[in-house]
Every structure is written in structure tokens, then in C-alpha cells.
Amino acid sequence: MLWDDTIAAISTPKGEGGIAIIRISGDKSFEILEKIFKRQNPNSDLGFSKLNYGFIKDGKKMIDEVMVARLKAPKTYTCEDIVEINCHGGVVVSQKILELVLKNGARHAEKGEFTKRAFMNGRIDLSQAEAVMDIIHGKTEKSVSLSLDQLRGDLRDKVNSFKKALLDITAHVNVVLDYPEEGIDDPLPKDLRDNLENVYEEANRLIESYDKGKKIKEGIKTVIVGKPNVGKSTLLNSLLREERAIVTHVAGTTRDVIEEVINIKGIPLVLVDTAGIRQTDDIVENIGVTKSKEFIEKADLVLLVLDASKELEKEDREVIEKIKENGKKAIVLLNKIDLAKKIDLKEFDLENVVEISAKDNIGIEDMEEKIYSYIISEKVEDSSEKLVITNIRHKTALEKTKEAIKNIFETIDAGLPMDLISVDLKEALDSLSEITGEISSEDILDHVFGNFCVGK
Numbered sequence: 001m002l003w004d005d006t007i008a009a010i011s012t013p014k015g016e017g018g019i020a021i022i023r024i025s026g027d028k029s030f031e032i033l034e035k036i037f038k039r040q041n042p043n044s045d046l047g048f049s050k051l052n053y054g055f056i057k058d059g060k061k062m063i064d065e066v067m068v069a070r071l072k073a074p075k076t077y078t079c080e081d082i083v084e085i086n087c088h089g090g091v092v093v094s095q096k097i098l099e100l101v102l103k104n105g106a107r108h109a110e111k112g113e114f115t116k117r118a119f120m121n122g123r124i125d126l127s128q129a130e131a132v133m134d135i136i137h138g139k140t141e142k143s144v145s146l147s148l149d150q151l152r153g154d155l156r157d158k159v160n161s162f163k164k165a166l167l168d169i170t171a172h173v174n175v176v177l178d179y180p181e182e183g184i185d186d187p188l189p190k191d192l193r194d195n196l197e198n199v200y201e202e203a204n205r206l207i208e209s210y211d212k213g214k215k216i217k218e219g220i221k222t223v224i225v226g227k228p229n230v231g232k233s234t235l236l237n238s239l240l241r242e243e244r245a246i247v248t249h250v251a252g253t254t255r256d257v258i259e260e261v262i263n264i265k266g267i268p269l270v271l272v273d274t275a276g277i278r279q280t281d282d283i284v285e286n287i288g289v290t291k292s293k294e295f296i297e298k299a300d301l302v303l304l305v306l307d308a309s310k311e312l313e314k315e316d317r318e319v320i321e322k323i324k325e326n327g328k329k330a331i332v333l334l335n336k337i338d339l340a341k342k343i344d345l346k347e348f349d350l351e352n353v354v355e356i357s358a359k360d361n362i363g364i365e366d367m368e369e370k371i372y373s374y375i376i377s378e379k380v381e382d383s384s385e386k387l388v389i390t391n392i393r394h395k396t397a398l399e400k401t402k403e404a405i406k407n408i409f410e411t412i413d414a415g416l417p418m419d420l421i422s423v424d425l426k427e428a429l430d431s432l433s434e435i436t437g438e439i440s441s442e443d444i445l446d447h448v449f450g451n452f453c454v455g456k
């Protein structure tokens with residue numbers, strides 16, 4: 001049986017560091033430690049949850065000077081006996097110690113197996129296990145903060161409250177079905193119906209929160225477009241505060257697509273600088289132009305750069321039209337405002353216009369403010385008090401729940417017999433159980449834990 005064996009792995013990143021940690025979990029952890037850990041005074045008590053100084057030895061051969069802790073089941077990360085060996089952070093020693101631990105009876109842990117045990121042993125639910133991984137992968141404070149809410153069990157608690165409402169109704173339905181002679185004709189008492197409506201609305205709100213959750217977690221895909229030579233690459237460099245893209249006075253300098261990530265108040269903006277859009281016979285440039293157009297389609301936000309020191313040209317109008325027809329969120333940047341302004345935008349009804357000089361760093365902060373308020377805060381800001389989901393698996397499960405509840409209402413409102421809602425009640429409950437992992441196939445678990453690192 002999988003859970004009978006003792007697993008071990010290096011839990012710190014590969015490479016050189018101050019300290020590396022080898023983690024062991026399972027029944028044989030303490031026994032293994034006994035065989036390989038030597039101290040000045042072998043009779044002193046190792047205790048629990050405290051670091052002990054000593055040496056790891058393979059027989060007589062010294063492997064490293066270490067600190068070790070024993071953690072006693074069940075109040076541990078995995079709910080099993082755990083040993084943590086803190087050794088010097090070298091690639092060779094940590095690997096040697098791991099091999100020694102394996103030689104003495106442990107098996108190498110699979111990806112995410114420590115956390116999987118925490119889940120299997122009931123310390124955390126599946127949504128909390130997923131949060132552990134999201135914290136590790138989190139690239140901004142805000143995304144980590146959402147994951148920490150989830151790790152604390154906020155989503156689990158919410159899902160369990162949904163389940164309670166559905167179970168109350170299930171109980172009621174069973175009574176009605178079991179005692180038809182009671183003559184309960186009102187199919188659903190008002191309080192139960194209110195609760196169900198509440199679940200429906202909250203589930204819906206969570207489903208809608210996924211969009212912002214995803215933006216916080218994965219970032220906002222932003223593309224910088226405009227005619228050649230208007231200053232797109234200069235803008236990218238200015239936002240990055242480094243000379244990343246090549247800037248020249250020659251139109252058509254950028255041919256390939258350059259992608260970089262910046263952070264606006266904790267939200268990642270995945271910025272793409274593209275080739276200037278114009279008709280050209282140059283094959284390489286043309287590929288670039290085609291790509292820029294594709295990027296507009298895929299982007300969450302378009303930064304359209306215009307040269308304010310020139311009058312509008314046909315190509316500018318084309319790009320503006322293209323963005324308008326796609327209904328894209330766009331911010332228009334009037335660049336080169338350090339020069340005399342000639343541009344006139346009256347013919348267009350444009351909402352978000354910011355004057356900047358990418359070269360002299362004028363208006364860049366205003367622009368960042370604008371991006372934040374336009375794309376981010378209008379949708380995301382209220383996430384501080386309210387639960388936000390960031391995982392497509394959760395969204396899909398909630399959609400199934402919502403659909404099932406909708407069916408329940410339709411059945412009831414059509415005055416159909418009570419037993420017809422049993423199937424939908426079960427469907428709603430099962431979908432919710434997928435989120436917390438009470439119902440989970442090997443597939444789902446493999447998918448969730450397979451994305452972890454070894455040693456987590």
C-alpha cells in the first residue's frame with residue numbers, strides 16, 4: 001500500500017545554497033534517522049520539533065555536519081512522522097544524504113507527494129493543496145495573497161456552506177418522499193428555497209470572479225502597437241526601466257515580438273512590443289506586422305502609440321479602427337509630447353488618452369495609473385474582502401453546480417414531483433465535492449499533484 005512506505009526528497013531547490021533540507025515522512029522516518037545521525041552524546045533526547053546538532057554518517061564515513069528535527073505524527077505537515085535534515089547547501093552533500101536515506105529504507109517521493117499525503121490524511125482539502133502550489137509559483141504579492149486565503153481554507157469553507165444548504169434540501173426531499181401521507185404539498189419551504197437561491201448567486205459570483213483571479217495570477221496580456229517609429233520600443237524600455245528593445249530612428253526597427261513582464265501594484269502586465277504596423281514589401285517586417293495584428297486579437301489590453309508631433313496618417317486610422325472593431329480595451333498614448341504637438345484626434349471618440357514622452361519619461365506614471373484604474377481596479381479591487389477563484393478546475397465545478405441548481409428551480413417551479421430534483425441535488429453536491437477533493441479520480445489527483453515540485 002502506497003501509504004505504508006516512508007518517502008524522502010530534497011525539499012530545497014537544486015543548486016548551491018546556504019542550507020538544503022532533506023525531508024523524510026512515514027513510519028520509518030525516526031528509525032532511519034537513528035541509523036545515520038550521530039551526536040556527541042548519543043544518549044541525550046532528540047525530542048520533537050527542535051533542531052539537534054550532529055553529523056550524518058554512512059557507517060564510519062562522515063557525510064556532513066547537520067541540524068535535524070523530528071516531528072511527531074499526527075500534528076505534522078503530512079500527518080505522519082517527519083524528519084527534516086538541514087545540511088550544508090551543496091549539490092553533492094544533499095544528494096549523498098538523500099541516497100543514504102533511501103539506502104536505509106525510504107523511497108524517493110514523487111512530485112507533490114508530501115502535500116498529497118497531507119490531503120489523503122485529511123489535514124487539508126484539495127483546494128488547499130492547490131493553494132500550496134500556487135504560493136510556490138506566485139509571481140506577485142497579490143497572487144500569493146489570494147493563494148494564502150485559499151490555503152487558509154476560505155474556499156473550502158465556502159464550498160462546505162454550499163453543501164450544507166444542499167444537504168438540508170436533500171433531507172427535506174427524503175422526508176417528503178418517505179412520508180407521502182404527511183401531505184407536505186409545499187415542495188420547498190421558504191427558508192430552504194432562500195438558501196438555495198443564495199448558493200446559486202454566490203456560486204455565480206465566484207464563477208465571475210475567475211476572470212479577475214486569472215488576471216491576478218497569470219497577468220494581463222498587453223500589446224504595444226502603432227505605426228513604425230512612433231516610439232513603441234522606447235516605451236517598453238521606459239516601462240521596464242532598462243534598455244531591453246533596440247531603438248533607432250529607422251522605421252521598421254523591431255521585427256520580432258519582444259515579451260517582458262512588469263508589475264503594476266502587484267498585478268503582472270505581460271508586455272509585448274511588436275513590429276510597427278504598415279504596408280511593406282520587406283518579408284521579415286511583414287511577418288512581424290502579421291504577428292502584431294494577431295497579438296491585438298489575443299490581448300487583454302492594447303497600448304496604442306501615436307506620434308503626437310505628426311498629423312494622423314492612414315495607418316494610424318487603420319489601427320484605431322482595428323481596435324475599435326475588435327471591441328478591445330485600449331489606451332491611446334500620444335507619444336513625443338516633448339515636441340510640438342500636431343496630432344488631432346477629434347474625428348475619433350476615444351476615452352483613454354494619455355500624453356507621454358517615452359524618451360524623456362514624461363507621463364509614464366500617469367499612464368500606469370490609467371492602466372491600473374482602467375483594467376485592474378474596476379474589476380479586481382473589490383477582491384480584498386471577497387473570495388476570488390483563480391483555478392479553472394474550480395470554475396468548471398461551480399458551473400456544473402450552478403447548472404444543477406438551475407434545473408432544480410425549473411423542476412420545482414413547473415410543479416413537478418419532488419423526486420425529480422434528487423438527481424440534480426446529487427449532481428450539485430458531487431460537483432462541489434470535486435473542488436474539495438472528497439470526490440476525486442486518480443486523474444484529477446495526478447493532474448493536481450503532478451504539477452508540484454519534488455519535495456513539496
Ligand SMILES: Nc1nc2c(c(=O)[nH]1)N(C=O)[C@@H](CNc1ccc(C(=O)N[C@@H](CCC(=O)O)C(=O)O)cc1)CN2
Pocket residue numbers: 074075076077084123
Ligand atoms: N522546515 C519547514 N519549513 C516549512 C515547511 C515545512 O514542512 N518544513 N512547510 C511546508 O510546506 C511550510 C509550512 N507549512 C506547514 C503547515 C503545517 C504544518 C503542521 O505541522 N501542521 C500541524 C500543526 C502543527 C502545530 O500546530 O504545531 C497540523 O496542522 O496538524 C507544518 C508546516 C513552510 N515552511
Ligand SMILES: Nc1nc2c(ncn2[C@@H]2O[C@H](COP(=O)(O)OP(=O)(O)OP(=O)(O)O)[C@@H](O)[C@H]2O)c(=O)[nH]1
Pocket residue numbers: 226227228229230231232233234235246247248249250251252253254255274275276277335336337338339356357358359360
Ligand atoms: N522626441 C521624442 N522622440 C522619441 C520619443 N520616443 C521615441 N522617440 C524616438 O523615435 C524613434 C523611434 O523609436 P522606437 O522606440 O524605435 O520606435 P518604434 O515604434 O519601436 O519603431 P519600430 O520598431 O520601427 O516600429 C527613435 O529615434 C526614438 O528615440 C519621445 O517621447 N520623444
Ligand SMILES: [Mg+2]
Pocket residue numbers: 232233234245246253254274275276
Ligand atoms: Mg520598435
